[in-house]
Amino acid sequence: MIEIRSVRAGILSIPSCSIRPGICAIAGPNGAGKTTFLKLLSGILPPVSGTVRIDGKEPSVCTVGWVGEYPDRNILFPRVYDELAGPLRFTWQPCETVDQRVRTCADDLGITHLLDRDMHGLSGGELILVAFAAACIASPDLLILDETDSHLDERFCHHLEEYIRRSGIRYVVFTTHRPERMAIADEMIRLARGEVVDHLSLTEESGQSFPDHLSSPWFWREVLSSLPEGGAE
Amino acid sequence: MNTPLIRLSGVGRKKGAFTLHADAEFGSGVHLLTGRVGSGKTTLGEILAGIVEPDFGTIQCTGERRVMLLQDTSYHISTMTVEEEAGSWHGDAGNIIRIAGLCGKEHADLFTLSRGEVRRLELAAILSGSYDLIVLDEPWAGLDEEARRWVRKLIDTHAHAIIVIISHDITSLPRIDQLWEMDDGVLRQLGPVPACLESWTRAPPLIRYLIGRGEVPSGLSREELEEAVCRIHG
Numbered sequence: 174m175i176e177i178r179s180v181r182a183g184i185l186s187i188p189s190c191s192i193r194p195g196i197c198a199i200a201g202p203n204g205a206g207k208t209t210f211l212k213l214l215s216g217i218l219p220p221v222s223g224t225v226r227i228d229g230k231e232p233s234v235c236t237v238g239w240v241g242e243y244p245d246r247n248i249l250f251p252r253v254y255d256e257l258a259g260p261l262r263f264t265w266q267p268c269e270t271v272d273q274r275v276r277t278c279a280d281d282l283g284i285t286h287l288l289d290r291d292m293h294g295l296s297g298g299e300l301i302l303v304a305f306a307a308a309c310i311a312s313p314d315l316l317i318l319d320e321t322d323s324h325l326d327e328r329f330c331h332h333l334e335e336y337i338r339r340s341g342i343r344y345v346v347f348t349t350h351r352p353e354r355m356a357i358a359d360e361m362i363r364l365a366r367g368e369v370v371d372h373l374s375l376t377e378e379s380g381q382s383f384p385d386h387l388s389s390p391w392f393w394r395e396v397l398s399s400l401p402e403g404g405a406e
Numbered sequence: 407m408n409t410p411l412i413r414l415s416g417v418g419r420k421k422g423a424f425t426l427h428a429d430a431e432f433g434s435g436v437h438l439l440t441g442r443v444g445s446g447k448t449t450l451g452e453i454l455a456g457i458v459e460p461d462f463g464t465i466q467c468t469g470e471r472r473v474m475l476l477q478d479t480s481y482h483i484s485t486m487t488v489e490e491e492a493g494s495w496h497g498d499a500g501n502i503i504r505i506a507g508l509c510g511k512e513h514a515d516l517f518t519l520s521r522g523e524v525r526r527l528e529l530a531a532i533l534s535g536s537y538d539l540i541v542l543d544e545p546w547a548g549l550d551e552e553a554r555r556w557v558r559k560l561i562d563t564h565a566h567a568i569i570v571i572i573s574h575d576i577t578s579l580p581r582i583d584q585l586w587e588m589d590d591g592v593l594r595q596l597g598p599v600p601a602c603l604e605s606w607t608r609a610p611p612l613i614r615y616l617i618g619r620g621e622v623p624s625g626l627s628r629e630e631l632e633e634a635v636c637r638i639h640g
Contacts, residue, residue, distance in 0.1 A: 202550040203522025242521070242548065294422070298443030320521075323547035326443050326574045327610050350550055351575055353612070386635040387577050387612075387628065388551075396615040 175214060175315075175344060180223035183209040184367035187223075192344065195359035196337065198375075198390075199348045205364040207348040211317050214346060215239060227314055227344065235315060238308030238342075242320040244300050245292075253295070253303050254288045260311040278310045282336060297324055305333060309340055316340075318347035322354050330354065356393035409434050410468060410538040410568050412454060414593075417463030419449060426450060428463075428593035432539075436561060436580060437570045438599075438626065440608075441588030447572045450593060451541045454570060467539075482528060488514050495531035505556070506530035522548045529553075533560035540564070543572045554578040558628065576610050582626040600625050 175192040184206045199207050212218035213225055216232030227235050238260075241247060250256045254275060261271045279285045284302050287295070295303065301321060308316060316337070322330050334357050337345055347354075355361060355375070363371035373381050375390055383389035410433075417428045426446040432454070441447050452458035453465070485491045489512040492499035503509060506526040508519075516524060525548050532540060546554055558580040561569060571579070585596040587608065596602040603613060603622055616623055616634050623634035 203526065203548070203553060204520045205550075208520070296444040297448075320548060324443070324544050324574070326441075329443050350546065350548070350554075352577060385632050386639055387632050392635070392639075396611050399615055399618070400611050 174228065176224075176226045177213070178224050178226075180213065180220045180225060182213050182218055182220040182223075185209050185213060185220075186367050187369055190362070190369050190372065192346065192362075193360065194343050196345045196347070196357055198355045198358035198361045199346060199364065200350075200355070200361060201364035201370075206367040207364055208319055209367075210362075210364060211239075211319055211346060211348065214315065215317050232315075236311050236313040238311070238313035238316045240301070240304045240308045240316075240318050240321045242323050244304030244321075247304070248292050251292055253284070253290050253292060256292060256303055256307050257288075257310055260307060264311065274310060278306050281339075282306050283332070298329060301325065301329075301333075305336075309336075309342065313342060315344040315346065316342045318345070320348050320350070322347075322349055322351055352388050352390065353393040353396070355390035356397055358390065361390065409566065411466075412539065412568060413466040414453075415464050415466070417453060417460045417465060419453065419458065419461050421449070424591055426453075426591045426593075428453070430586070430593055430595060432568050432570065432584075434566050434568050435583035437568070437584045437586060438579065438582045439570055439572045439586045439588065440574070442590075443574075445588040446591045446593075447588045448543055450588060451543050451570065451572050454539065455541045483516050483524070486515060488512050488516065488519070488527065491516055491527060492531060495535065497531065497535050502527070502530045502534055505534055505560070507553070507556075522550060522553065525549060526553050529557055529560075533557065533564070537567055539568045539570070541570045541572070544575070545571065546573060546575045546578045549578075554628075574610075576612065576626060577631065578628055579626050581630075585626075600630075 177187050177190040180187045199210055201207050209218065213220060214232060215237040216235065225232055248256060249259055257275045257278060258271050261274060276285070279288055282302055282305065284299070284306060287299060287303065292303070349355065359376050361373045361375055362369055378391055386392045412432045414428045414430045419426045424446065426449050428450060439447050439450065449458065453460050483491060484494055488503060488508050489499060492502040495502060503512060508523060508527060529545060545557060549557065558578065561580040582599045585599050585602050585606065587594050587596055596606055600623060603609065604617060606613065612631065619638055621634045621637050624630050
């Protein structure tokens with residue numbers, strides 16, 4: 174469990190909130206504190222008071238992968254291969270292990286052909302895939318996706334979601350404004366003005382109400398499951 | 407007032423192995439440009455907006471050409487505070503701030519705003535201005551439900567302008583008149599909405615779901631899509 178207790182941090186004020194292993198969506202209006210919440214979980218922003226624990230550990234000692242809306246702002250290396258290898262090299266993994274894991278990860282995401290490319294000059298979609306690979310390659314305890322889907326098409330989102338499911342990453346927490354993307358989540362937390370105003374399980378339908386069909390993760394699951402390949406062409 | 411029109415004849419642009427081709431006429435109304443990630447949509451938007459020159463072909467425009475582009479990978483901040491930024495656009499700064507929902511934050515440092523708030527400010531400035539052509543590249547990115555609603559409403563108030571919306575996100579659209587698709591660098595006109603919807607081979611899941619159940623939506627706006635879903639679900 175991720176356990177948040179009596180936390181104050183930035184705009185956030187959260188008496189108690191527990192997130193189960195799986196995929197958790199964070200929703201809420203602009204300025205509600207969604208990105209602050211992600212920073213809190215990942216240990217980037219230590220709380221002013223209160224505690225955050227991921228399976229009993231401080232976030233700062235956990236491995237966290239982060240993909241933002243504009244991944245080109247967080248590039249460390251000029252070559253795709255090195256960007257993927259970075260998180261492994263930083264933990265002093267042997268060269269053979271690094272090489273093998275870079276190639277496996279690239280293969281899983283379908284970006285082997287990009288490994289020798291310059292980071293500069295990748296298309297927007299390719300950048301997201303590379304950033305995603307770099308965030309996942311060290312098998313993080315927690316993977317954070319901060320509106321990564323803003324510029325992605327349906328097939329692309331489906332590809333990433335399949336990968337997330339297969340990756341076995343224990344906690345995946347993402348923010349989005351696109352209701353269809355909530356369909357993948359096991360639970361959903363809604364924030365407003367720095368507070369948790371709603372915390373729903375999406376693993377079983379229990380009469381949660383949404384303003385309309387297009388806002389309901391249940392409706393989107395029906396749409397996606399009714400089409401071949403989960404909606405991807 | 408002339409009705410604005412933009413005509414692209416044999417327009418192309420090369421970028422490495424990628425080549426963009428466009429032969430098209432954009433008249434006043436709301437155009438939705440769809441297509442895969444990397445298919446050239448943003449490049450076409452930049453060409454329409456005049457930010458990027460095509461390598462070949464010609465562009466003819468009628469109407470005063472006041473062109474705005476909201477690029478999806480960056481913000482366009484040129485000042486320090488909300489008030490200064492709103493004042494840097496054509497139009498009434500107070501009105502822009504009000505539309506953006508940022509009253510009370512006039513003196514806030516732009517870097518203390520959330521990403522969604524900065525986007526709302528930029529969209530309010532663009533959509534409250536009087537432009538002949540407005541290109542919006544992924545305008546909903548980072549916007550919450552309420553902001554999406556007012557962006558829809560503001561777009562509906564532009565009766566004469568050519569508005570080109572580039573988006574993958576089809577659940578927040580205003581009324582759309584024409585549908586276009588970029589396919590690996592080639593621009594294709596799919597036609598007027600809703601007549602073209604049934605032959606939209608790469609339609610997003612929701613459209614395929616509705617058509618598969620015999621409920622062709624009467625348009626692509628949020629309201630029209632929800633209405634079509636209601637005909638199935640009640």
